[in-house]
């Protein structure tokens with residue numbers, strides 16, 4: 001269900017608390033470009049680190065790659081991106097604003113009064129902004145073009161990659177031979193991708209510069225159904241790890257007419273965002289389309305010979321493709337919780353609405369907040385010692401201003417799992433109080449035991 005208020009609250013929280021800022025903010029911002037702030041970069045890194053750990057480091061059949069963003073233009077010629085990577089564009093004859101025709105047909109860019117349940121008649125569509133007449137549909141190529149070197153001429157045109165997958169395909173042989181890998185195996189990559197989208201929308205949901213986490217899992221084609229199902233299960237596990245509620249996720253089987261022509265099966269993981277149900281990630285059986293194209297155009301042999309059966313063939317791929325920024329947005333929305341009337345009853349100030357960002361502890365940008373009950377010595381000294389020790393293993397903050405209740409709420413709002421409070425008794429008994437974000441239970445723990453305690457809790 002559409003819920004623009006929730007989206008607005010999350011966008012505001014993201015800016016105010018340093019998760020995400022509009023890019024070039026002091027110059028009025030740049031449309032649909034965003035910067036990840038101090039908390040955002042931690043959360044984003046935690047998502048990427050967890051993905052890498054789950055899908056690369058803890059598996060026997062996966063390796064990683066970090067390929068260049070600017071690749072040989074022939075890569076994109078061979079993959080078909082230069083000819084086919086386009087979206088249908090229409091322009092308003094009156095205000096000259098441009099729109100994606102398919103989005104207008106879905107009704108997703110029409111005015112809020114539009115009834116989305118009713119199909120839109122292509123001929124009757126007018127500009128959603130000024131009701132002007134629209135032009136006919138043209139295909140608009142989304143590749144970001146630039147020039148390599150100082151001379152801006154066609155011979156020097158290069159492109160920013162529109163997906164990280166390209167770097168994986170062209171390195172298939174390098175990786176397989178250097179690592180002496182046997183099929184099935186996968187290559188994972190995390191990195192930036194660029195698309196000159198006709199329209200951008202909904203904060204970090206659709207931008208022109210974004211990040212992907214992609215895997216190409218190379219298989220013998222006879223096994224494709226088995227591995228497709230395996231990756232489907234793994235993507236469900238990943239969604240659960242991120243804290244996404246099953247009821248907000250829809251697995252959409254993409255019918256043949258809507259699939260990329262080379263895909264034999266695609267399932268989109270759609271998420272019920274506050275602005276509608278939209279694609280979060282995709283899982284595709286891309287066949288041997290990419291390797292066969294690169295083999296043809298590069299004239300290099302990209303086939304694989306099975307050392308046991310001696311069978312020689314071009315591997316096929318199963319491709320789980322995930323957007324980092326869309327994952328980030330879904331994680332923030334799933335975690336954002338408002339508690340009417342507040343959770344604590346001790347102070348009047350905390351009787352009103354409370355916000356808790358219930359991030360999975362492994363993803364929380366700050367793991368521990370160190371909160372001395374007094375700014376003055378000797379408590380400050382002891383508290384800073386505790387902070388510096390904990391900082392060796394965990395991302396921590398120090399907050400000594402305002403009442404302790406307010407400080408707890410500030411940490412709840414950014415999802416910090418634990419607060420360590422140092423009081424005057426701590427000077428005598430060498431213990432501190434630890435408060436858990438979700439249960440609000442408090443433990444009294446010896447200062448010397450803190451590292452072990454958090455190691456157990458946070459791993």
Ligand code: GAP
Pocket residue numbers: 162163164165195197204205206207208209210211212214279280281282319321322323324325326
């Ligand atoms: N290699 C396959 C591929 O790139 P895609 O469906 O075009 O497939 C994969 O993109 C994922 O990348 C999407 O599911 C989404 O999470 C993310 N993504 C694509 N375009 C995006 C954009 N303009 N802004 C943010 N994320 C985007």
